[in-house]
Amino acid sequence: MKNQAIGLVGFMLIATSALAQVRVENPQRTVERNVEWRTNQKIDQGINRGLDKIEEGVGNIFKKKPKKDPAQTTKESGSDTSTPDNTASNDDTAEKKKTGTTTDGTTGTPKSLKTYSKFDFIPGEKVIAIEDFSQDAVGDFPAKWNTNASGEIVTIDGRPGKWLQFANNGIFYPEFVKQLPENFTLEFDMITSDNFSEMQSGLKVFFPIITERTLKFDQHFASHPLAAIDIHPTNGNSTTDVWVIDKSNERILENSLALPWQTGLINHISIWKQKTRLRVYVNESKVWDIPKAFLPDLTYSLLFATHIFDGTAYAGNLRVAVGTPDTRSKLITDGKFSTNGILFDVNSDKIKPESYGVLKDISNVLKDNPTVNVKIVGHTDSDGDEVSNLSLSKRRAASVKIALNKEFGIAESRMDTTGKGESEPTSPNTTQEGKANNRRVEFIKL
Known part of the structure; x- marks a missing residue:
């Protein structure tokens, strides 16, 4: 028995020595093996997360629905609970539900003019486009828009009107907005779901040259003149990006800043183009003021894009106006x-x-x-x-x-x-x- 134990110990020492020799003889293969193992582990984790979400979704079918978050939507067949702006009786009802004070998107949270004391945005003097989706049925993609992905009109609990729910990866543009003039303003309301991810992107607003405003537009590797912003809200780490491409197809400007986002609320986006200058506001805060964002001899158009990792973005009450009020x-x-x-x-x-x-x-x-x-x-x-x-x-x-x-x-x-x-x-x-x-x-x- 003693001899067997000694033999076993000897065998283990020999095996350990041999393994050590293999590791010394081929360190590159060891690194490759570790990289391969870690890569596979990350892939497995990603797959497991996806399966967890599927299982969670299936399980939730049989659970009592929890209280909806501020961006919970209503998309019931044959049921339209929206409040279009051009229906006086519905508007009156909506007004009675409010607290009687001007609010920032939720009842009971007053917003005063003083809050906007540094807000210098002035909309164009003539409105050329209004989109509140009042003509579209809940569940449909808006009739006056185009996309290479999908999207649908929804209503959101506690929020008036109808909203466009964007697909998480795609191109979207209003066909009624074609070439934009030298001076214009663009405004819209935006809200996101509470689980909006900080990975990848938020809602991108592109101003490409008119000939490139197509469904083949490449939001990742565009190489033609444009100005663009990314509005990327998250729960605690919201950011906004801006970038500009010139005639030589070079990205001549690129920057990123913290985004003053009001989580769970309706946020108002205001964009102002004056010749070559681009100004962007989120609620009362000016986040970008780029003097050379546009080239003076080019005609630009409008396009939205998403590349969202998780969560949902919604937009509503889009308004385009032209001219510079004097x-x-x-x-x-x-x-x-x-x-x-x-x-x-x-x-x-x-x-x-x-x-x-x-x-x-x-x-x-x-x-x-x-x-x-x-x-x-x-x-x-x-x-x-x-x-x-x-x-x-x-x-x-x-x-x-x-x-x-x-x-x-x-x-x-x-x-x-x-x-x-x-x-x-x-x-x-x-x-x-x-x-x-x-x-x-x-x-x-x-």
Whole structure:
């Protein structure tokens, strides 16, 4: 027995020695083996995570549904719970559900004009495109858009209106927005699911040259002139990227910053192009101001893209306007200035905080010209009845006067107010764009 033990020990020593010799003789193979093992382990982990998600999804079919997160959607066949902006009765119902204060996307969280005190965004003077998906059925891809992937119209619990839910990897663009002019503004609302991943990308907004705005657009290796931003919110590590490609197909600018994202809330994105300059705002914060983002002799268009690892992105209330408002010249020289950039809650006289830039611009003109008095005139579209619209237009004009007085110090004695309701349209009330242009506030020099 003793001899057997000694023999076994001897065999183990010999084997260990042989193994050590093999390892010394071929260290490169050892490294390769370790790399192979680690790679396989990572792949296995990825597969297991995918299987876990499938199992979790199957298991959840038989579980009681938990309370929905802020981005939970409704996509029931034959059921449309949206609140389109052009339905007065639905708007009234939506208003009654609110807290009575202007909010930042959730009830009970007040947003004041003061919060936007550094917000200098001024929308274009004429609206050329409005997209609220009111014409689209829940569950469908929007009729006026194109994609190489998929997407669908949904409603979101606790959020008004309809939303486009983007597929996690694809190209999307509104066919009604073609070539963009030298000066324009683009606005839209965005929200993401709570599990939105920090890996890969968020929602990308591309401004490619018009000839490259196709379904073959390569969001990863585009080699033609463009300006682009990536809005990538996550739970605690939100970022935004910007990059620019010139005529030589070189990426001449690239940068990344922290993104001031409000998790779980509706976030308002404002993009402003003035000739070659690009400014991007998220809610009240300016995140990019790039003086040479666009080439002056090229025509650009609009395209969205996603390459999302996990989670879902939604967009709604897209609005494109053109032109650069010249408040000072029109009010002081021409004697009249009109803007649809002062926005209100639906069927309400409550001013939305993103109107701050326009109000500040008007107040600066009045401060620089202290002898000038103005009449503020409210106008509405033709939705609803004439009596209600007349009353609403007067109340909105009064709200603008109060804001200019309390927020910017313009004396009440310098401002008169009235309303014209739907009686003086500047555009036909037959389209969303026409209605948006008719919902305006006019300043007349006295």
